[in-house]
Amino acid sequence: MQEQNGSMLVRLLTALLAALLFVQYPAYLYSLGTRFFWYDMTLHFLGGVWVAGMALYYRFVRVGRASTPARGSMFSFATVSVLVVGIGWEIFEIVVDTWTGAGGYRYLDGGSDLIFDILGASVAVLFFTRRFASHKDSRVY
Secondary structure (H helix, E strand, C coil), X not given: CHHHHHHHHHHHHHHHHHHHHXXXXXXXXXXXXXXXXXXXXXXXXXXXXXXXXHHHHHHHHHCCCCCCCCHHHHHHHHHHHHHHHHHHHHHHHHHHXXXXXXXXXXXXXXXXXXXXXXXXXXXXXXXXXXXXXXXXCCCEC
């Protein structure tokens, strides 16, 4: 059962990545993230879902676990994973902004990006626990 759930999760995450790349390309070409405030938020939310989903998959499904983790430890793991990638991305944006001299980086926007990354991670944890958890307890199979 876990193998079927794992392959289904990989298919969903692959489809999400394809959708993100498809939507990100016009955002890059036409600066949609700056024209529509919600566009950037949506991309960061979905990116948080993807990063957390991949991290949870590799940590708890692909590698396998002798014991089943509680939701709190999965949320912590997903949040740290998303923050590492998200902070790395924000540092990249600051470096590019400084290097090009564009002067367009906003720290408030960076904070908002990280919040939406974490919200996406929360949704990934909820999906993961509902898909893989037993009805008897809140632990993952």
